[in-house]
Amino acid sequence: MKLLLILTSGLILRLIGLNQSFWLDEAAQVIESSRPFLQQFNLAADFHPPLYHLLLHFWLKGGSSEIWVRLLSVMLGVGSLVYIYRLARIRLNQYLSLAVTLLLAVSAYHVYYSQEARPYILFSLLVLVSTYYLMKKNYTAFAVSLIACWYTSYFTLFLLFGQGLVVYFQEKKDIKKFITAFFVSLLFFLPWLPEVKRQLDVGFGGSFTGWQEVVSFGSFRNLGLTFARFSLGRLNPDNNFLYLLLVSPLAVFALWSLYESVVKRKFTEYAILFWGPFTLAILISFFLPVVAPQRLLFLLPFLYLSIVSHLGGVKVVLYLLIFISLASLAVYYYNPLFQRENWRAAVSYVDQTKTESLAVFAFPEPFAPYQLYARYTPAIGAAVNFRVEDDDLARLSANLSGKQKVYLFDYLRELTDPEKKLELEIEAAGFRESSVNNFEGVGFVRTYEKQL
Template sequence: MAKTNRYLPILIILLLGLGLRLININQSFWLDEASQANLSSLPLHQIWYGRGGDFHPPLFYFLVHTWLIFGRSEIWLRTLPLTFGIANIFIIYLLARDLFPQMESKIRYLSALLLAISPFHIYYSQELRMYSLLCLLGTMSMYFFFRRRYLLLSVFNTLLLYTHYSAIFLIATQLIYVVMYSRKELKSFTFSFLLSAFSYLPWLPQFYRQLNSGLNIDTYLPGWRQVLSISPLKAFPVIVFKLVAGRISFISRIVYGIYIVFVFTVTFLALVISPRPKRQLVIWVFFPVILLLLTSLALPQNQPFRVIYVLPGFILLFARACIRYPKLIVTLVCYIFIVGDIAYFTRPRLQRENWRDASAFLSRQQTAVVVKFSDRFAPLAWYAPDLPVVGPVSTFPAAYQPVFEKLGPALATSTRVYLLQYLTDLTDPHREVDRVIENLGFSQTKIHDFSGVGFIYEYSRQ
């Protein structure tokens, strides 16, 4: 009975985390999730060799490929990242217990509770992408790093490297920590690192192929760097804010600005008053972010979710501060997290693109659909594979003559056409596709709007 009572708090926290992550889990797949589902549907050898335009290692694709055997619904497929998210709550509980044995047992429950209600973690526990797995593996890697279990560290660092390329920043941070504070462990850590590096050798040819594609992205898709990346001057504060407050924004820029200042004040306060020693957490939280920002000068890869594995470090810092000033810090941190959760759960504009309804609407029309890209977008391929889609933009930005040469024959017998404005500012900033359609004798009759997908223009002609 006593043993059952001892585990009851963490069981309640895990159930709370599960309940929060089930809210709105049936959202439509957005662009990246649909691309993930489509690519994961490929045969295993194509997942390994045939994703030259993609920039991710294969592990999560293999896992989704297996998951697809048992179902294709949004809810089912998202149970995979959801499972990783729930497991992460339990792992941070273990990490807090082992990392701070001299502190009250409350820190392990506080750490688990804060991760359970973290809006950023909830969001990515619901997303069919590798970021929930990245966070879990990163937490487990740090768990075995701090426990000096170097063989297991090698295993999880290898899994990290096969999950996302940003894993190298966490591994480099571990090396920096060993060199700075634990040099007697350098030999053991080096052996662990070499094991991971050796295990990664089979993937290196594909990595170089994907890397070349990423470095040349401005050549074939000008402007995409700005979509994938944040301005270097804004990147650090944006990463910290999003990790703590979630994917939240306010329509009023004044209110948003005040809230940003509030979040940074609470974060700074927690960092300052968190009891010593805390250097291992500070290094865990900030060094990967710094390495990411330096790398992003060459590769556009500095979005917050790429270093989601530092979030548990933030959580542990907050939990330690809560132990020192429980009423103040618990109230402030929980307020930030709950505001982020409520905003995400209740505001459609903070949720995912509604491609499911847009695809269903277009399928009912039984007529041509034009997208401002070279081919159908991934969500259309997932939700409406038989939809007649024309992608006339073969080079970016769109040029009138090539668009005309492709659209003219494609729409020769059509009296009605639907044009998606999705990615217009990137692929067709001068509205050349719109101009071609109008010059082919079509007139705009209606505008349809789907959350996140944007406007769909309906054209007709006699």
């Protein structure tokens, strides 16, 4: 009954605000997953394997509204609650198992990505499934779940590092079974390797200056930001003292539980499963800028398991973590600043015009959310090579012919048009800025009207 209550509460928390606008990555995901079946394997521009794309492809047969699309992730998020409980029960008593399940149920960060139409929550679930079967020593099921992990996220490599350490230090007699399962899973992943190479060629092909800073973060920043995200979700308080005050408990409890694991040599598997992959990811990020907190979401359950296994009996620890999570969720639910980019409102504003108009983006093509939401106002991308050049300006000038209004989106324009060439070209064509509207996450949309 208590588990059912926690699962129900977790479900409700993940349903609140599910109708937010799709943001950039989600809209791109929906567009990609809407393509014909065979095209789901053409993912050169998206650094992810195809499993989530395939699941969403079939899920979209039931509809494409924000709520329906995200319900898939909600179900996966609730499934994670089931499996963290099952995993905990292998070593912990019922009270501690329920406690760790409750922590994950109310986690602001886990809730956020249980509402996101992206692969992160699927990977988080599969990681728990694979670790569950590893702990149960069911190596056939472990190998199958590993295959699913490989086809969901390349961060399976970090997971295997942690799992391998656990087997080596605690179950050496099973090391051959673990290695066999690993190679079996890798064998099934081999057909995807050519696509991995294509993705790497695209991802590190120097698309444009500053993009890596957008999709990833510096190594040392990753260290602190991951704990901040795990503690507060997407919240980012302006007051640095308050920020530190709210993040410190999780970091302190994490280090405390690590110390307890080393000194008492109890429940060390949980500490290894978190700190092993986490440390490796931070080290790798010095050389490959691919690490970001959302890609480490799969480690959050292990962090909670490590803390609860050592400190779960200290109720003030649980109460404090739950309070911080619920407070963070409340702010997330009621403050649009911490929600997703409001492209739906921005596109609706542009689409309401009754005159000949054009939307302009400083990108090779209109951003995915605009393509998804726009119904009436045509749009062009005015930075074919990720930098506004003379050919782009000439093409823009030709497209302005006969238009009465132009909507210039500032979204990511500081990367592709730092010299503000687009607005100068628009003004040179006889348009004058009449208004500027700000939409949460999207930024400024500048309206220009033709001067008679």
